[in-house]
Amino acid sequence: KLEHEIKVLEVQELIRTKARESMEKEQREYFLRQQLKAIRKELGEEEEKSKEIEEYREKIKKAKMPKEVEEAVLKELSRLEKMHPESAEAAVLRTWLEWMVELPWSKRTRDRLDIERARKILDEDHYDLEKVKNRILEYLAVKALIKKRKKKVKEVKQPTICFVGPPGVGKTSLARSIARALGRKFVRISLGGVRDEAEIRGHRRTYVGAMPGKIIQALRKAGTKNPVILLDEIDKMSSDFRGDPSAALLEVLDPEQNREFVDNYINHPFDLSEVLFIATANTPHTIPEPLYDRLEVLNIPGYTEYEKLQIAKKYIVPKQMKNHALTENDIVFTDSALLHIIRHYTREAGVRNLDRRIAAVCRKVALWISEGKEKKYRITKKLVEEILGAPKFIPELELGEDEVGVATGLAWTPVGGDVLFIEAIVTKGSGRLILTGRLGEVMKESAQAALGFIKANADKYKIKKDFSKIDIHVHVPAGAIPKDGPSAGITIATAMLSALTERKVRKKVAMTGEITLGGKVLPVGGLKEKILAALRYGAKTVILPEKNKQEVMEELPEEAKKKIKLVFVDRVEPVFELALYPEEKGKKSKKKAAASK
Incomplete structure (x- = not known):
């Protein structure tokens, strides 16, 4: 016890x-x-803290946020007031508050809806592109009318414009001109290589180093809630385990949803309905279908030689002279020199490389003037070659000599039109069709359709070979580059028939068109770019599908029509007549070659 x-x-x-x-x-x-x-x-630290809190209160008041957002921000400010100023959470909260008070919740610029002024700005900055300019002026006209009749008309959100075209044709600079014409702020967002959804929608505040997405960042940078935001290279986005950024863009670009866009970091709705979004892409094919559906696509094709000359004279030369501190008393470019640069030092749909070459000439002249050489330089063909070296491209030699089994096709690529040489040879074998050059399924099927037509018409074309004892090998050079599409159908058929009949193909006759088993020629796309590519390579005739005639005649500049012969066909027989040497001529040339040996 x-x-x-x-x-x-x-x-x-x-x-x-x-x-x-x-x-x-x-x-x-x-x-x-x-x-x-x-x-x-x-030490005065308590005063500093209370001073900081008061500053935030003043900024919140000035930001003129929506009522619900302001209440939530003030609540977070009260939390900050009770926190230790050196704590990690206080630092995170301060950063968030800075973002909230600096966003343009109510700031906007007044639109300048003067149509004539806008037309003048667009013409100052860009040559031709009438279709695109008219679409922009239509947009401004609608805005102006709605403003004029605002009591009677409810404003309808305009679709997002997407400029599609090869590099260097002026897609980005056109968007900048639109912002200037409207009197709005301009911000560019690069989407090339973006593969994380959080890049668009932001990270949650709980993550270390969290930040808002690119859209909210662009709005803070612009400082207004109605800027022009350029979504550059929208076709270059991809997705992985972190989400799909193109799906996040659906909400941004949808007029019905973007009035309450919620960024994960901000965590409150922000109205994007007043933002003018403009997208750019090199090709529409890689844009996801739901996103493509929200875009109004405006094609900006490549430029002709004449258009490039005018752009060089009116825009590039003055710009580069200004950049290199040169005046008209220092340097003068002749038209022949500019054409020489266009033809022999560049091969592109746009004018980016042309800009670089002219800049190189200006740099060299600036050096010569600094060294105290001549006072004024007249840029001629000879001087261009002295500065830029030997010509890089010689169109007259690019197509080469006429030969058996090699036909000149035309292709469309994201960087513009291009010439495609299709080769065919006949060897002993067992009736196989061998296709090489990284061809896609559609292109392989086009080759099979072409061979089917030739087999069915073997007697008509006097083909004496037994198809069961030969192999036909079709190759498309640049074997490392994947190729697909039906537009090489008539070119493959021409190369095959040439190899089977031993008739030479005229290299300066370029062609594009889909072929059917019955020998019909079906329409294809990208024709303006393809014809311009044929011109660049020095082709004299282009064979095109009859059903594309109206489109080609409307889109192709008069200057290009004068320089090349356009032949429209609805069947493949006229293609063979134009592209292949007559049978007699082929035999004679063969005999001459044997005699010379």
Whole structure:
């Protein structure tokens, strides 16, 4: 019993000791905190904190946020007031508050809806592109009418315009001109290589180093809620395990949803309905279907030689002269020199490389003037070659000599039109069709259709070979580059027939068109770019599908029509007549070659 009482007393003593220690610790902490508070007050830190809180309150008031957002931000500010100023959470909260107060919740620029002024700006900055300019002026005209009749008409959100065209044709600069014409701020967002959804929608605040997405960042940079935002290279986005950024863009570009766009970092709705989004792409084929459905695509094709000359004279030369501090008393470009640069030092649909070549000439002249050489330089063909070296491209030699089994096709690529040489040879074998050059399924099927037609008409074309004892090998050079599409059908058929009949193909006759088993020629796309590519390579005739005639005649500039012969066909027989040497001529040339040997 005595032992029990002793144990009880020991426990009581232990509890008293622990309670005393705890109280002493709390008193000590309280005393130290009061001391720290007094020291901070003496240093002026308390005043700084209250001053910071007051500054935030003033900024929140000036931001004119929606009521619900303002209440939530003030609540977070109250939390910051109670936090230790050096804590990690306080730093995160400060960053978030900075973003919230700097976003343009109510700031906007007034649109300048002067149609004539806009037309003047667009013409100042870009040559031709009438279709695109008219579409932009239509957009401004609608805005102006709605403003004029705002009591009667409810404003309808315009679709997002997407400029599609090869590099260097002026897609980005056109968007910048639109912003200038409207009097709005301009911000460019590069989407090339973006594969994380958070790049668009932002990261949640809980992550270390979290930031808003590119859309909210662009709005903060613009400082207004109605800027022109350029979504550059929208076709270059991809997706992985972190989500699909193109799906996040659906909400941004949908007029019905973007009034309440929620960025994960901001975590409150932001109205994007007043933003004018403009997208650019090199090809529409890689844009996801749901996103493509929200875009109004305006094609900007490549330029003709004449158009490039005018662009060089009116825009590039003056710009580069200004960039290199040159005047008309220092340098003069002749038309022949500019054409020489266009033809022999560039091969492109746009004018980016032309810009670089002219810049190189200006740099060299600036160096010569600095060294105290001649005072004024007249840029001629000879001087161009002295500065830029030997010509890089000689169109007259590119197509080469006429030969058996090699036909000149035309292709469309994301960087413009191009010439495609299709080769065919006949060897001993077992009736196989061998296709090489990284051809896609559609192109392989086009080759099979072409061979089917030739087999069915073997007697008509006097083919004496037994198809069961030969192999036909079709190859498309640049074997590392994947190729697909039906537009090489008539070119493959021409190369095959040439190889089977040993008749030469005229290299300066380029062609494009889909072939059917019955020999019909079906329409294809990208014709303006293809014809311009044929011109660049020095082709004299282009064979095209009859069903594309109206489109070609409307889109192709008059200057290009004068330089090349366009032949429209609805069957493949006229293609063979135009592209292949007559049978007699082919035989004679063969005999001459044997005699010379």
